[in-house]
Amino acid sequence: MNLQFKWTLWTANVFLLMNILTGAFGQYAPSAAYATEDDVSTNLSEVESRESGPELEFKYHDHEEMTRYLRAISARYPALTALYSIGKSVQGRDLWVMVVSASPYEHMIGKPDVKYVANIHGNEAVGRELLLHLIQYLATAYETDTYIKWLLDNTRIHLMPSMNPDGFLISREGQCDTIHGRHNARRYDLNRNFPDFFKTNTKQPQPETEAVKEWISKIQFVVSGSLHGGALVASYPFDNTPSARICRSSVLCSVFQNYAHTPSIAPDDDVFRHLALVYSNNHAKMSRGVSCTSGSSRFEKGITNGAAWYPLTGGMQDYNYLWHGCMEITLEISCCKYPPAHELNKYWQDNKQSLIKFLAEAHRGAHGFVMDENGNPVDRASIRVKGRDVTYHTTKYGEFWRILLPGTYKLEVAAEGFLPQEVEFFVIESHPTLLNVTLHSAKGHAPSRATTTKTKSKRITTTTALPLEIGKMLFPEE
Secondary structure (H helix, E strand, O other), X not given: OHHHHHHHHHHHHHHHHHHHHHOOHHHOOOOOOOOEOOOOOOOHHHOOOOOOOOOOOOOOOOHHHHHHHHHHHHHHOOOOEEEEEEEEOOOOOEXXXXXXXXXXXXXXXXXXXXXXXXXXXXXXXXXXXXXHHHHHHHHHHOOOOHHHHHHHHHOEEEEEOOOOHHHHHHOOOOOOOOOOOOOOOOOOOHHHOOOOOOOOOOOOOOHHHHHHHHHHHHOOEEEEEEEEOOXXXXXXXXXXXXXXXXXXXXXXXXXXXXXXXXXXXXXXXXXXXXXXXXXHHHOOOHHHOOOOOOOOOOOHHHEEEXXXXXXXOOOHHHHHHHHHOOEEEEEEEEOOOOOOHHHHHHHHHHHHHHHHHHHHHHHOOEEEEEEOOOOOEOOOOEEEEOOOOOOEEOOOOOEEEEOOOOEEEXXXXXXOOEOOXXXXXXXXXXXXXXXXXXXXXXXXXXXXXXXXXXXXXXXXXXXXXXXXXXXXXXXXXX
């Protein structure tokens, strides 16, 4: 195990540096063996024939149709996709997730896992269909699109089209602003059902939220988007505020949440604002900040702090960030929650570039490994950027990722039985910083040592200025 890990780490670093120096990052694909990820599994005996690729119409697919489609495309692209279920809804429907990656069944050491979750509110249906089309687009474009090939070679993308299939079942096409179908089968709002940092959430945990909590506790996701409907804005943490702690009465809380518009600032506010802008600026309309209806909120540049819009308790994005270090934002992608199916193609075209560009942000900032003196990975080492009061942890392979904007930072690393250490490093715009840290046993009191690898690559300017860009923009101007 140790020898395999050392070989994987060495090859990952060597290939990383070779591709940066040659400016050919899109071809970076280390051939070292990777450890199998136990969490992801699929029953290949259930999938359909691999003889022909499935067609996907711009229509709403019920749960059975969605299941057949996911199985069919997984069978058609077995080297790029893996279908698994993280659990079941109240009424027993699978909560499907499709991995799309050059390594769909195995975690790629040193490369990030990212995700999208849609349809947490059953009557907000556009995101559900967009993720199905994103699955098809990524799988079919891999062999012909250089950017997509780079993304899938270097990222594992997990896509959950529906977190609330029971609510979707009773929702109705054409209903833009009702709440019918919003909740799960037990009438719980799933986006008010997660543990909350600011106020104890007393709502009974639901099977859907418990499944998601278990899922993200097993896979360290770097970046995530939750797709909603009813507005056109990218909303970022915090959703709740410290004031929620003193809000005892449900009536007073309701009044407070309806009229309070005070931002609740996260330690990584600069990064969250950047991520929201990446989505908004690459969207066909969102960055204009146009309100959906007369009297509704206008959002400058198409983004908002969640609590500044309206505070809520038990939201999924705050939970992802504070419990698991995953940079999740909420993406409101349609003014109408359940628009007519003939409009789906337009929504896909409006969001396609944003959906792809946002996931690539997982490669921004700093990433690396924490090891002991013998080169063994240190699992669950705490990672904290000084001045940002949120702690991240390494994986069992010693990996960590930290999305950061250009600047100079100090990384505080600690683990039980080891001497803590502080490492200064810097981040630039055009590529990530590879940061490998060696921890020494506290018994020997050896001097601490850290290595920072500063890489250089061709700088290619794009509208989003993403790191690791290869060639022109994903969607060149015509």
